[in-house]
Amino acid sequence: MTTQDVSETAGAVSEETRLKQLEQEGDIAADYLEELLDIADLDGDLDMDVEGDRAAVSIVGGDLQQLVGRHGEVLDALQELTRLAVYRETGERSRLMLDVGGYRADRRSTLMALAEETVAKVKESGAPVSLKPMSPFERKVVHDAVAAAGLTSESSGVEPRRYVVVLPE
Structure with a gap:
């Protein structure tokens, strides 16, 4: 062996x-x-x-x-x-x-669409976009969708008002 x-x-x-x-x-x-x-x-x-x-x-x-x-x-x-x-x-x-x-499954679909729209805005404007505060689950969904679209994102703020910022290339 x-x-x-x-x-x-x-x-x-x-x-x-x-x-x-x-x-x-x-x-x-x-x-x-x-x-x-x-x-x-x-x-x-x-x-x-x-x-x-x-x-x-x-x-x-x-x-x-x-x-x-x-x-x-x-x-x-x-x-x-x-x-x-x-x-x-x-x-x-x-x-x-x-x-x-099915709440999380529905929320995931909504967040994926939000991430796609935000990525398009960031690519068009070249400026970072901040989203509303989200739970850790919601932020992870957005971070994953942003990464899949080829951009980066980061979390800012302090719980329970922590939010995602989508960054330009």
């Missing part, structure tokens, strides 16, 4: 181990959220997945707006509580993403 074979085997094993860890995070999160839904007497089904390098759990069905809140504030808090529940069980920090009723 060559050194490359050993390295590839170790990489496959560690990737398989990481996938199992993410699935375990999803299971722990789903159990926690299921209990929460029962306590709150809310209807909802849980979907678990692994997206890239993080576990993703979605609550779908029923009237779930109260779990999203104004501008996703309740959803953000619920995600943090769920991450804490995973940490309590695993001892490892979780990057789990939680979505309720």
